[in-house]
Amino acid sequence: MVGQTTSITRDLIASRQGVCVTITKQHVSGVILPLVTPFSDGKVDEKSLTQLVARYRATGITGVVLAGTTGESPVLSGSEVQLVVEHVAGELDGALPVYLGVSGNDTRSVAADIASYDKLSVDGYLVAAPYYNRPSQAGLSAHFDAVARQTDRAVIVYNIPYRTGVNLENSTLLALAERHSNVVGVKDSSGDIKQSMELIREGSERLAVMTGEDHLFFACVALGGAGGILASAHVLPERFVKVYRDLADGRREDALSAWNQLSPWIPLLFNEPNPVPLKAWLAEQGIISSAECRLPLAPATPGLLAAVRERLPRDPAH
Numbered sequence: 397m398v399g400q401t402t403s404i405t406r407d408l409i410a411s412r413q414g415v416c417v418t419i420t421k422q423h424v425s426g427v428i429l430p431l432v433t434p435f436s437d438g439k440v441d442e443k444s445l446t447q448l449v450a451r452y453r454a455t456g457i458t459g460v461v462l463a464g465t466t467g468e469s470p471v472l473s474g475s476e477v478q479l480v481v482e483h484v485a486g487e488l489d490g491a492l493p494v495y496l497g498v499s500g501n502d503t504r505s506v507a508a509d510i511a512s513y514d515k516l517s518v519d520g521y522l523v524a525a526p527y528y529n530r531p532s533q534a535g536l537s538a539h540f541d542a543v544a545r546q547t548d549r550a551v552i553v554y555n556i557p558y559r560t561g562v563n564l565e566n567s568t569l570l571a572l573a574e575r576h577s578n579v580v581g582v583k584d585s586s587g588d589i590k591q592s593m594e595l596i597r598e599g600s601e602r603l604a605v606m607t608g609e610d611h612l613f614f615a616c617v618a619l620g621g622a623g624g625i626l627a628s629a630h631v632l633p634e635r636f637v638k639v640y641r642d643l644a645d646g647r648r649e650d651a652l653s654a655w656n657q658l659s660p661w662i663p664l665l666f667n668e669p670n671p672v673p674l675k676a677w678l679a680e681q682g683i684i685s686s687a688e689c690r691l692p693l694a695p696a697t698p699g700l701l702a703a704v705r706e707r708l709p710r711d712p713a714h
C-alpha cells in the first residue's frame with residue numbers, strides 16, 4: 397500500500413506535466429482529508445490554506461477533498477471554490493489528488509457546475525445525493541447518471557441520509573457503478589451498519605468503499621473497505637494513516653492499539669456541528685489563524701472550547 401501511494405503520487409506529478417492520468421478505484425484508498433476552508437474577517441484566508449497544505453501534504457494521506465461538508469461547501473460562492481481549488485492545487489503541485497465537493501438538489505445546476513469546475517485542477521468529484529427534495533431511487537439514478545456523463549473525471553458518490561434526507565440503496569449505487577466507469581468510489585455515511593457491511597462485501601470488487609463515519613474507520617478497513625474520508629484526520633493524521641497501513645499489511649494488533657488512542661476523542665469533534673470543533677482545535681494549534689465559521693454555523697460554545705483544549709491531543713508538528 398505504501399509503495400502504491402508513492403507511484404500514484406508520481407503518476408499525478410506526470411499528469412500535471414501534461415500526461416493525463418485517470419483516477420481509478422485504486423487511487424481512492426487510505427486516508428483522504430476533507431480540508432477545512434479557513435476564513436479570516438469573512439474572507440477565505442489564503443495564508444492559512446498554505447499552512448494547511450504544508451502541514452498535511454507529507455503525512456501519508458492519499459488526497460484532499462475541497463469544499464466538502466468540512467470545507468463548509470454550502471456557504472462558499474463559486475468564485476471562492478475556484479480560489480480554494482487553485483490555491484491548494486498550486487501549493488500541492490501534483491503531490492496529491494484533489495477532489496472537489498459538488499452537490500445540490502437541482503440536477504441541471506450540478507451538471508453545469510461540474511462542467512465549469514472541469515476547467516480547474518481537479519482530479520475528481522465528491523458528489524452527495526440531492527438534499528431536501530427526497531428523490532426516489534429512479535431519480536437518484538438519473539441524477540448521478542447526469543453527473544457521471546458530464547465529466548471524464550472520477551466521481552465518488554456520497555451517501556449521507558442524515559444530512560440529505562434520502563438513502564441511496566446499495567443496489568442503486570452498484571447499478572450506477574456498472575453503467576459508468578468513472579464512478580470509482582463511494583463515501584459511505586449511510587448510518588446503517590448492516591447496509592455498510594453489505595456494501596463493503598458486495599461492492600468492493602467494483603468500487604472503493606470509503607467510510608465517512610470517522611468512528612467506523614477501523615471497522616470499515618478491517619472488513620475490507622478501502623479507507624476513509626475523515627475530518628478527524630486533521631488531528632494526528634500520521635496515526636490515522638498508520639491504522640490504515642497496519643491493517644492493510646496485516647498488523648492487526650498494531651492497528652488496534654493505534655486506533656485505541658484515536659477513537660476516544662473522535663466524538664468530541666462532532667459534539668457541535670462539523671467543522672466548528674475542528675476549526676477551534678486547528679486555530680488553537682496555530683495551523684489556521686482563526687476558528688471562524690460562517691453562519692448558520694455558530695461559534696463554538698465555551699464548554700466545547702474547554703473540552704477541545706483539555707481532551708484533544710496537541711499537534712506534534714507545532
Ligand SMILES: O=C(O)C1=N[C@H](C(=O)O)C[C@H](O)C1
Nearest residue numbers: 430464465466625626627670
Ligand atoms: O467533509 C467531509 O467530507 C466529511 N463530512 C462529514 C460530515 O461532517 O458530515 C464528516 C466526515 O469526517 C468528513
